[in-house]
Amino acid sequence: MARGYQVCTRCVMDVSAADITFDASGICNYCTEFMQRSGDIINIDSAERNLRLSKFVDQVKVDGAGKQYDCIVGVSGGVDSSWVLVKAVELGLRPLAVHMDNGWNSELAQSNISSLVKKLNVDLYTHVIEWNEYKALMQAFFDSDVIDVELLYDNAMLAVNYRMAAKYNVRHILSGSNQSSEGMSIPAGWNWFKYDRKNIVSLARRASVRIKTFPLLGTLGYIYFTYLKRIQWESMLDLMPYDKAAAMQALQVGFGYKPYPYKHYESIFTRFYQGYILPEKFSVDKRRVHFSTLIMSGQMSREAALQDLENIPYPSERALTEDRQYFLKKMGWSESMLENYLSRREQHHAAFGSEIGLWNFCMKVYRTVFKKC
Template sequence: MLMYDEEKLKHDPAANFGRPYQQCSISVMDTIADPDIRFDEKGICNYYYEYLERETAAVPKGAEAERQLKEIVDKIKVSGAGNKYDCITGVSGGVDSTYLALMAKKLGLRPLIVHFDNSWNSESAVKNIENIISKLGFDLYTLVVDWEEFKDLQIAYLKASVVDIEAITDHAIIGTMYRLAAENNIRYILSGANVVTETTLPRYWIFNKMDHVNIQDIHSQYGKLKLKTFPFFNSTKKRLYTKLKKVETVFPLNYLPYNKKEVKDEITRELDWRDYGGKHYESVFTRFYQGYILPVKFGIDKRKAHLSNLIFSGQIKKGEAIEELSKPGYDLQQLKTDYEFVLKKFELTEEEFEQILKLPRREHSEFKTEKSVWDQYMVLKVMKGIRNKIKV
C-alpha cells in the first residue's frame, strides 16, 4: 500500500504548488493544506481572521447568548404547538449531532431524529445512535439508500478523481431533512454545525453540496447504473421549502458554551457515547477517506483544519496541535482492516484502487455545475438583464 509521508511533502516544491513552505504563526494551517492560503506580515494566516469574523458575527457570549437561545427555542416551541414534532435534526453518532440531540432534550424540544444510512456505519456509530434514541426518548427516521446505486455513485467519484467524495452523502442528508420537515409540517431544522470547531475549511478541499447537476454529470461519465432512488436536491427546491413551507435552519451550538473535550465527557457520561478517535470517523468510509484517500491522493490532512479551529477558539495550544500531527493520522492496524474492507465492499482489486489513487486531481468545475435559476431559463435571463439595466 502507498503510505503518506508528511516530511517528504513538506520539502517537495511541487507538493507546495511552487510556493516555499510556510506554516501559520498561530495555527497549523500551511501551504500544503491550502495552495491559496494567505499570510500577513506577522505570518498569521487568513483562516485566523476569518474565524474571528465568524465568531464575532455568530457566537454571542454570556447572558446575550442565553437570551438569543431562549428566543430561538421559544419560536420553535410556538411553531410546533399541536404537532408531534417541533423541529428536526440529523444524527450520525458523532460528537456534534449527539450533543445537539442531548441539548434539544434539555431545552424541552421535540425533534424528529433523522439518520442517513449509506451502508458505512461503524458498529460504534450504530450503538451511539441506539443510545441517543433510547435514553432521550425521541423518534428515529432512518433513510436507507439502495447500496448498489450508492456504491456506483461513490466509485464514479473515485474514478472522476475529484476531491469532495463526501458531497454525495451531504447532499442526500440535506435534501432528506428539508423534505421530511415539509412533510411533517416542521419549520425548524436544528444543525450541529458550529463556529468554534468547524469554521476552518479550505475551499480547495470541498465543493458545493447542493449541486445536483455536478453529481449527475460525474455519475453520467463514470457510473454504470441508473440512479432511481438517490434523493437529489437542488437550490430551487430549497427555496421552495424555505419560502412556501417556511423551513428554517438554526444553529443552537453557537449559543452554547462548546468546549470539545467537555462535551465529549458530558455525552459519554449521560449517553454512554463512544469516541471514534477522529472527527466524523463514525463512518468507516469517512474514516478511510479522511485518513487515507485525502492525504495519499490529494496531500490533504484534515486534522490541520480541525486542530487550527480549536486553536482559534482557545481550546488547545499550537504545541498540542503540532504534537497531535506528529502522530500517525490512522492506526496502522485499523488502516489495514479498513483498506481490505473498503476494497471488498467496492468490489475493487488492489491494483484497480491504486490506479485510481494515482490519477491526477480533477476539479469539480471541470464537470457540469448547477446554473442559477436566472440562467436556466431564457425568459428569466432576459428579465434579469432588463432588471440590471433599470438598476443602473
C-alpha cells in the same frame, strides 16, 4: 518560483491551502477571517447568549405548537449532532431524530445513535439508500477522479432532513454545525458545492448509473424548502457554550457514548477518505482545519495540534490496514485498482457539469432584492 513551506504562527493552517496568505507576523488569512466572522459568536456575553437561546427555543415551540414534532435533528453518531439532540430534549423541545444510512456506518455509530434515542425517548427515522446504487455512484466519482466523494453523503443528508421537515410541517432543522469546533472555512479545492445536484446526475449519467433511491437536492430544491416551505437550518450550538471535549465526556457518562479519534470518523468511509484518500491522492489533511478551529476557540493548544499532525490521521497503522481491507472488499476493488486510482491526476468537479453558476446567480438576485427591501 516554487513556494516555500510555511505554517501559520497562530493556528496550524499551512501552504497546502493554495490561497493561504500570511501577514508580517506569520498569521494566516484563515484564522484572521475566522475571528472576524465568528469571534462575536464565540466570545459573546453569557447573558446575551442565554437571551438569544431562550428566544430561539420559544420560537421553535411556537412554530411547532400542535404538531407531532417541533424540530428535526439530523444525527450522524458524532459528538456535535448527538449533543444537539441531548440539549434539544433538555430544553423541552420535541425533536424527530433523522439519520441517513449510506451503508458505511461503523458499528460504533449505530450503537451511539441507538443508545442516545432510547435514553432520550425520541423517535428516530433512518433513510437507507440502496447499497448497490450508492456503490455505483461512488464508483462514478472515483472513476472521474474528483475530490469530493463525500458530496454524495452530504447532499443526501441535506435532502433527507429537508424532506422530513416538510413531511411533518416542521420549520426548524437543528444542526450540529457550529463555529467553535468547525467554523473555519474549508480551503477552495478541498471540497465541492454541496447542493450540486447537476454534478451528481452528470457523473452518474457518465457511468450509466440509474438514480432511484438517492434523495437528490439542488439549487431549486433549496429555494423551495427554504423560501416556500420556510424551513431553516439552525446552528443551535452557537447559542450556548460549547466545549467539544466536555460534551463528549458528558455523553460518555450519561449515554454510554463511545468517542471517535477525529471529526466525522463515525463513518468508515469518511474515516478512510479523510485519513487516507485525501492525503495520499489530493495532499489534503483536513485535520488542519479542524484543529485550527479548536485552537482559535480555545479548545486545543497549537502545540498539541502540531504534535498530533506528526502522526498519521488514524488511531493506528493497524486501524488503517483494517479500514483499507474493508474498503477494498466493500467496493470490490483489488490493491492494484486502489493504487491506480491514487496515482491518477485529479479532475475538477465543474468539468463534468455543475449548477454552481445557477446557485451564484440566484444568491446574487436574492441579495439584490433583499437590499432593496
